[in-house]
Amino acid sequence: xxxxxxxxxxxxxxxxxxxxxxxxxxxxxxxxxxxxxxxxxxxxxxxxxxxxxxxxxxxxxxxxxxxxxxxxxxxxxxxxxxxxxxxxxxxxxxxxxxxxxxxxxxxxxxxxxxxxxxxxxxxxxxxxxxxxxxxxxxxxxxxx
Amino acid sequence: xxxxxxxxxxxxxxxxxxxxxxxxxxxxxxxxxxxxxxxxxxxxxxxxxxxxxxxxxxxxxxxxxxxxxxxxxxxxxxxxxxxxxxxxxxxxxxxxxxxxxxxxxxxxxxxxxxxxxxxxxxxxxxxxxxxxxxxxxxxxxxxx
Amino acid sequence: xxxxxxxxxxxxxxxxxxxxxxxxxxxxxxxxxxxxxxxxxxxxxxxxxxxxxxxxxxxxxxxxxxxxxxxxxxxxxxxxxxxxxxxxxxxxxxxxxxxxxxxxxxxxxxxxxxxxxxxxxxxxxxxxxxxxxxxxxxxxxxxxxxxxxxxxxxxxxxxxxxxxxxxxxxxxxxxxxxxxxxxxxxxxxxxxxxxxxxxxxxxxxxxxxxxxxxxxxxxxxxxxxxxxxxxxxxxxxxxxx
Amino acid sequence: xxxxxxxxxxxxxxxxxxxxxxxxxxxxxxxxxxxxxxxxxxxxxxxxxxxxxxxxxxxxxxxxxxxxxxxxxxxxxxxxxxxxxxxxxxxxxxxxxxxxxxxxxxxxxxxxxxxxxxxxxxxxxxxxxxxxxxxxxxxxxxxxxxxxxxxxxxxxxxxxxxxxxxxxxxxxxxxxxxxxxxxxxxxxxxxxxxxxxxxxxxxxxxxxxxxxxxxxxxxxxxxxxxxxxxxxxxxxxxxxx
Ligand SMILES: Nc1ncnc2c1ncn2[C@@H]1O[C@H](COP(=O)(O)OP(=O)(O)O)[C@@H](O)[C@H]1O
Ligand SMILES: Nc1ncnc2c1ncn2[C@@H]1O[C@H](COP(=O)(O)OP(=O)(O)O)[C@@H](O)[C@H]1O
Ligand SMILES: [Mg+2]
Ligand SMILES: [Mg+2]
Ligand SMILES: [Mg+2]
Ligand SMILES: [Mg+2]
Ligand code: NI
Ligand code: NI
Ligand SMILES: [Zn+2]
Ligand SMILES: [Zn+2]
Numbered sequence: 001x002x003x004x005x006x007x008x009x010x011x012x013x014x015x016x017x018x019x020x021x022x023x024x025x026x027x028x029x030x031x032x033x034x035x036x037x038x039x040x041x042x043x044x045x046x047x048x049x050x051x052x053x054x055x056x057x058x059x060x061x062x063x064x065x066x067x068x069x070x071x072x073x074x075x076x077x078x079x080x081x082x083x084x085x086x087x088x089x090x091x092x093x094x095x096x097x098x099x100x101x102x103x104x105x106x107x108x109x110x111x112x113x114x115x116x117x118x119x120x121x122x123x124x125x126x127x128x129x130x131x132x133x134x135x136x137x138x139x140x141x142x143x144x
Numbered sequence: 145x146x147x148x149x150x151x152x153x154x155x156x157x158x159x160x161x162x163x164x165x166x167x168x169x170x171x172x173x174x175x176x177x178x179x180x181x182x183x184x185x186x187x188x189x190x191x192x193x194x195x196x197x198x199x200x201x202x203x204x205x206x207x208x209x210x211x212x213x214x215x216x217x218x219x220x221x222x223x224x225x226x227x228x229x230x231x232x233x234x235x236x237x238x239x240x241x242x243x244x245x246x247x248x249x250x251x252x253x254x255x256x257x258x259x260x261x262x263x264x265x266x267x268x269x270x271x272x273x274x275x276x277x278x279x280x281x282x283x284x285x286x287x288x
Numbered sequence: 289x290x291x292x293x294x295x296x297x298x299x300x301x302x303x304x305x306x307x308x309x310x311x312x313x314x315x316x317x318x319x320x321x322x323x324x325x326x327x328x329x330x331x332x333x334x335x336x337x338x339x340x341x342x343x344x345x346x347x348x349x350x351x352x353x354x355x356x357x358x359x360x361x362x363x364x365x366x367x368x369x370x371x372x373x374x375x376x377x378x379x380x381x382x383x384x385x386x387x388x389x390x391x392x393x394x395x396x397x398x399x400x401x402x403x404x405x406x407x408x409x410x411x412x413x414x415x416x417x418x419x420x421x422x423x424x425x426x427x428x429x430x431x432x433x434x435x436x437x438x439x440x441x442x443x444x445x446x447x448x449x450x451x452x453x454x455x456x457x458x459x460x461x462x463x464x465x466x467x468x469x470x471x472x473x474x475x476x477x478x479x480x481x482x483x484x485x486x487x488x489x490x491x492x493x494x495x496x497x498x499x500x501x502x503x504x505x506x507x508x509x510x511x512x513x514x515x516x517x518x519x520x521x522x523x524x525x526x527x528x529x
Numbered sequence: 530x531x532x533x534x535x536x537x538x539x540x541x542x543x544x545x546x547x548x549x550x551x552x553x554x555x556x557x558x559x560x561x562x563x564x565x566x567x568x569x570x571x572x573x574x575x576x577x578x579x580x581x582x583x584x585x586x587x588x589x590x591x592x593x594x595x596x597x598x599x600x601x602x603x604x605x606x607x608x609x610x611x612x613x614x615x616x617x618x619x620x621x622x623x624x625x626x627x628x629x630x631x632x633x634x635x636x637x638x639x640x641x642x643x644x645x646x647x648x649x650x651x652x653x654x655x656x657x658x659x660x661x662x663x664x665x666x667x668x669x670x671x672x673x674x675x676x677x678x679x680x681x682x683x684x685x686x687x688x689x690x691x692x693x694x695x696x697x698x699x700x701x702x703x704x705x706x707x708x709x710x711x712x713x714x715x716x717x718x719x720x721x722x723x724x725x726x727x728x729x730x731x732x733x734x735x736x737x738x739x740x741x742x743x744x745x746x747x748x749x750x751x752x753x754x755x756x757x758x759x760x761x762x763x764x765x766x767x768x769x770x
Contacts, residue, residue, distance in 0.1 A: 005364035005404040009295035016294045077671050097358060098381040101365065101404070104397045105378070108387035117702060118388050119667045127400070130289040149605035149645040153536035160535045221430050241599060242622040245606065245645070248638045249619070252628035261461060262629050263426045271641070274530040312586050314555005314660040319687065344662040345553050345694065347687040386694035388662040391632020419555040419660045421585040421629040445746050446560065446588040453586065453627035505686050 002101065003040050006128050007047035013130045015056045023135040026062040030132050034125035035084065036071045036103045038096060062135075071125035073110065080114035081123070087113060103127050146245065147184050150272050151191035157274045159200045167279040170206040174276050178269035179228065180215045180247045182240060206279075215269035217254065224258035225267070231257065247271050292403035296431060299364075299402060302409035303337070306435040307466060307527070308428055312454035313447045314419035316440045317471040320505070321495065322416035323351040323373075324517050327508055328524035330372035334411040337367060339401075340377040341428070342418035343394050344387060349379045353506040356383045364406040371508035376405050391423035398427050421457055429463055436466040438492070438527070441480040443470065448483055455487040469523060470494035492526060495519040533644035537672060540605075540643060543650035544578070548707060548768070549669055552681040553695035554688045555660035558712040559681055561746070562736065563657035564592040564614075565758050568749055569765035571613035575652040578608060580642075581618040582669070583659035584635050585628060590620045594747040597624045605647040612749035617646050632664035639668050662698055670704055677707040679733070679768070682721040684711065689724055696728040710764060711735035733767055736760040 014029045031048070033039060045066060053059040074081045087110060091099070095109040103126045107118050158173045175192070177183060189210055197203040218225045231254060235243070239253040247270045251262050300306075309322040319342065326338040340348035349356060352370045356379050359365040367374035378387065378397060389397060407413060415435065418424050428435055437458055441451040451468070458465055467490035470480035474497045484491035496519055504510035504517075511517055541547075550563040560583065567579040581589035590597060595611040597620050608615035619628065619638060630638060648654060656676065659665050669676055678699055682692040692709070699706055708731035711721035715738045725732035737760055745751035752758055 001363065002361040002365050002404050004362075005295070005406075006291075008298075008363075009291040009403050012298065013289055013291035013294035017289055076667070094358075094383070098383075101358075101361075101381050102378065102397050102400050104389055104393040104400075105382050105387055107389055107393065108382045108385040111701070117670075118698070119390075119671060126396075128291060130291045145604065146602040146606050146645050148603075149536070149647075150532075152539075152604075153532040153644050156539065157530055157532035157535035161530055220426070238599075238624070242624075245599075245602075245622050246619065246638050246641050248630055248634040248641075249623050249628055251630055251634065252623045252626040255460070261429075262457070263430060263631075266634075270637075272532060274532045314557075314586075316556060342661075345555075345660065345691040347690055350687050350690050384693075384697075386662055386698035388667055388698055390664045390667065391635070394632070394663070419586065420583070421627055422635070422663075423631045426629055426631065444743055446591050449588055449591050450586040452625075456625075457627035457629055502685055 001043060003043040004047045004051070006039065007044050007052055010048065010128060010130055011052040011055065011059065014133050015058055017130065017133050018058050018135060021133070021137070023058070023133065023137040025137070026059050026133050026135040028063045028065055028134040029130070030065045030067065032067050032069050032129040032131045034069050034071065034103070034127050036099060036106060036122065036125050037127045038100050039128070041066065067131065069125045072123040073112070073120045074123050075112035075114055075117055075120045077117040077119055078112060078115040080112055082113050145187060147187040148191045148195070150183065151188050151196055154192065154272060154274055155196040155199065155203065158277050159202055161274065161277050162202050162279060165277070165281070167202070167277065167281040169281070170203050170277050170279040172207045172209055172278040173274070174209045174211065176211050176213050176273040176275045178213050178215065178247070178271050180243060180250060180266065180269050181271045182244050183272070185210065211275065213269045216267040217256070217264045218267050219256035219258055219261055219264045221261040221263055222256060222259040224256055226257050290399070292399040293431070295403040299405065300407065303407055303413045304410065305412045306415060306432055307412060308415040308417055308435050308437050309440065310417040310425065310437055310454060311440040311451050312419060312421055313450035316442050316447055317495070318440055319347045319416050320351055320501065321440060321469070321471060321520060322414050323348055324511060324520040325524055326373045326414045327352070327371055327511065328517070328521040329412060331512070332524065335409060336372070337374040337376070337407050337410045337413040338416065339413060340375070340379070340416045341398065341424050342416060343378045343389050343397055343424070345418070346377045346379040348375065348416055349377045351505050352508055356380055364404045366406055374407065374410070376401060394423050395427050398424065399431070402431065421454060429461055434464070436464040438466040439468050440471045441468060441483060442472045443477050443479045448479060452483060455483070455489065459487065465489045466527065467492040472497040492523060495523065531640065533640040534672070536644040540646065541648065544648055544654045545651065546653045547656060547673055547676040548653060549656040549658055549676050549678050550681065551658040551666065551678055551695060552692050553660060553662055554691035557681045557683050557688055558736070560588045560657050561592055561742065562681060562710070562712060562761060563655050564589055565752060565761040566765055567614045567655045568593070568612055568752065569758070569762040570653060572753070573765065576650060577613070578615040578617070578648050578651045578654040579657065580654060581620070581657045582639065582665050583657060584619045584630050584638055584665070586659070587618045587620040589616060589657055590618045592746050593749055597621055605645045607647055615648065615651070617642060635664050636668050639665065640672070643672065662695060670702055675705070677705040679707040680709050681712045682709060682724060683713045684718050684720045689720060693724060696724070696730065700728065706730045707768065708733040713738040733764060736764065
């Protein structure tokens, strides 16, 4: 249930982004959720929509849109791009749990199916990103 | 005069790229040279055009196009983007020489004009890059 | 936009003070001193956290005998409380498995842990830095503003070379330097103290080399009974002022 | 496309063997052993290079007393020859200035130096690794294939914890492991040897703790007269076989 903390971060970031963009009322918050982190979407969305928004009037009535993103790894040694589907056996419960908390720990458990290296980049699908917010008073495209 | 070594690397990379792209005769080699490294363009171009190409028949008659690229730093702390023109006094001879050999040593000598931090990214204009080669047998766009 | 950066401030809102133990060089006792300092403060009634930021070679959990079980999660994750110290380490997640992380990945891991760890109310959070002047040191400067740096040194020219670089860098950046501590002191000589003086930062005293430390590692009770710990306890007292 | 990667192979064409001195933990003597090993091999008539890859805390130049003047450049840059060892260090360029480098920047610096350094013909290139399992360790695996890793350890549980992780990682990746060396040995016990055995890699012997080492640092002549060096010389002989 650390999904609550992740949702909390999204809500705070949305409020901050709205302030910076001069938005008076946020209508939609678009969140990208990478599959690597395996977050419990129901808990995450429940926190996003039911628990947290009342904390700031800017978010009253805002829609939360959650987009899922598949994982793309790219090996630095052999160049191979791969996803979770290319990984042979499923990770153990402890390994999945570790990556759930810290997605970078994929480097402790995932190996390139091409050459066995742990030296890969996570190009997409890592964790939770605030994609963009929409609202009255201006639009803010997601920025890194 | 370590410009020769940099030119040598470009020539080797061009030959390798040509082989990989199935190019039989290279017509042009486009090189991007970042200003941070302050390479002696005359020596670099002399090495590129006069000294090195005969080493491989693939490059016979190839044109070398050298494009210069300005430096863009971005501070990770305050977000400011800046270039060499924003840096106040010019670097000392030893500092310039150090960065000439290892552009990353900008982190030892350059500070963000906004906040004084050495924690900036070099977004552009770092060193020597093989932008692309053109030739008969196929075109190869530059890739990282 | 990275939502984690927006969450850090709130997550640390209850933390009154952050002290990072560094020195750039490896093997100078950053981790044992950071752990002992935390323990000494906790013994004195302070609410203390210990955050091991040496992600690829974590050792704080070994020093305090914390094991590597997962933290509990509820509205975030809770540090393990070991001998009165609230502790967080990547080893609680990776266990025995080596986790090679490039610098950008270490930054990501740090941000993730900062965004989800519930430190609660602390008098002081002790941050155990990895060696080098790389991503994690820069990240602490950037994401934990106000952190005071305490640098360790030993009386070796190769160590002093590194500590001098660290002092110069941190001085330039303008972060608060709590002071310099000599560790593993064996005999006379004041190389480390001299370095502190010439850098214009406080010299906080020395911690003796203690051949009995090794057998006390992993056991807070035994650790408290070492001469090493006596010196660190005095250091903790001085840092309180 | 990065032209430097294409140049590395040729630049190292005259290098018969590369040995990286590592162990993941800082302060276990990687740099002093790497420097002494180079010196011992050079004394024995080998053509030897020493490449200090601890970019943010370089110390090899201090250990060999090499100073920090610029290398000469002509068709590339030439290592400084110190006591018969061809040496390259970022400190030859940065001097006393601290150079904070994030991981990606360390990778860039490594590639740049590999592309322009003229090692010439060497019997062995000794690579001095920084602590941790981060960018530089991964870069050596990637850009210097065939490099044999020699790991140091000391009889401390926090050191063994790190060396175990390093051994496991390197073993998984399938790089050649030359063996494990115990450094700073004081008394009995075979923790480091036991670690090597349980990892199934050669144990190469031990180097004693030598209180006289410190005063010999910076002076190759004095270094050669230490008990520390005697042990490293024997190690060099064993690694020749
Ligand atoms: N004062 C001391 N007396 C004896 N041994 C010490 C002392 N300080 C540190 N050590 C030992 O030195 C080694 C390195 O300490 P560690 O805390 O891991 O250093 P770092 O975190 O700086 O890499 C460990 O084996 C530790 O037990
Ligand atoms: N066998 C030894 N005897 C005495 N001191 C040693 C020995 N090996 C290393 N040292 C000392 O330990 C410290 C750390 O050594 P160093 O080579 O810098 O370690 P690393 O490169 O692993 O960080 C230095 O002060 C060095 O002189
Ligand atoms: Mg869970
Ligand atoms: Mg010059
Ligand atoms: Mg440590
Ligand atoms: Mg070293
Ligand atoms: Ni969770
Ligand atoms: Ni030059
Ligand atoms: Zn691969
Ligand atoms: Zn700035």
